[in-house]
Amino acid sequence: PGQGNDQDFPYASSVTSLVALKQAGYVREDYADGKAFVIYQHMRTPGLTENFYKTVQQDPGIFLTKGQVVQVSKNGAGLIVNADDTLLGQPIQIKADMVVLATGMVPATKDDPVINLAYRQGPGFRDNAIFNDYADSNYICFPYETQRTGIYAAGGIRRSMTTEESVEDAAGAALKAIQCLESVNRGVSVHPRSGDLTFPDFFFQRCTQCKRCTQECPFGALDDDERGTPKTNPTRCRRCGTCMGACPERIINFANYSIDSVSSMVKAIKVPSTDDFDEPPLRVLGLICENDAYPALDIAALNRLSWNADVRFIPVRCLGSVNVIWIKDALSKGMDGVFLMGCKHGDDYQCHFVKGSELAEIRVKKIGEALSSLALEPERVAHFEVAIDEYDKIPQMLQEFMGTIEGLGPNPFKGF
Ligand code: SF4
């Protein structure tokens, strides 16, 4: 409920609806002649609770309508409730003995986000504003997981929930916590790179203390000392590689995933030239996030969808791990275009490492400016987002990008 606004929508969930229905039922149980009116903005009764809603609807003493309560005023010893925009199509006025305002469940972190975590990025959960001040959580892919490794949010701190939902949620979070402890004891990474044994390795002699890695690490795994040199927190690290993608000095690498290893893959891709063709075909590189985009490509292929044969793909750990040097390597080798394909970002982000896709988009925009200064068209580099179930959109995306590159013509650096 709210007066002409819906600000409490995120907080007034099925809990609010179900409690209102239950209380209406109590009134009827205690007073055989009693009447209960429920005026709601949103009636949310998911799953089997819809049956409860239907049962309440059958009670002749309970009146339910969507509407906006515009006024509650005194009427002698009782009250008068006025409501507009009702399902009846006209305002209603109800004489009542008692009015109950059903409120939502507002998380404690709305008033005070501080939960005293010792992180350089602040003592609270991150990105609370995106989540209506609930604890951060990858709602789409990994409920419970926060951006603070080892802290799993469950129940009312994550979203408005019924007791039953909270119990189920807590069981899921507890299992995640057990997995986390077992992984840390074995010295391996927690989800989503479960079992990964490597850590980012810093060649500190060449560190310029620019702090990009410490600022961009989504999991706060990097602190810095008084000079700005990163200090690693291995147990917080999820091995996403975002620090590797961020570092302008390219001094962060993993034993099994490095600037050099991907650069070598880029350089190993053959670019057709006039030595072999009268009119060499285009060559376009796709750096593909291995979490959603690469499986989506797989599904597209299994469904026999096809795309331009001039595209080559290299899987990456996360788009956040893409270092712009790989894009420069590809273009300086004469490739005609480069695109990054990863998970969706924004409010309903699906990025497995939270920030990777978003950071990649920012970096692509920046590289566009650098390309302009080299007289290369910024349109040669693009960023696409796909959900894993959007595999059928991939051929169209690639076709449109290839159309753009064909319109631009071959990379002028080809052959140099
Ligand atoms: S790999 Fe990811 S989690 Fe680990 S330090 Fe780098 S950015 Fe942070």
Ligand code: SF4
């Ligand atoms: S991004 Fe690279 S150069 Fe900058 S602080 Fe981190 S390690 Fe040092």
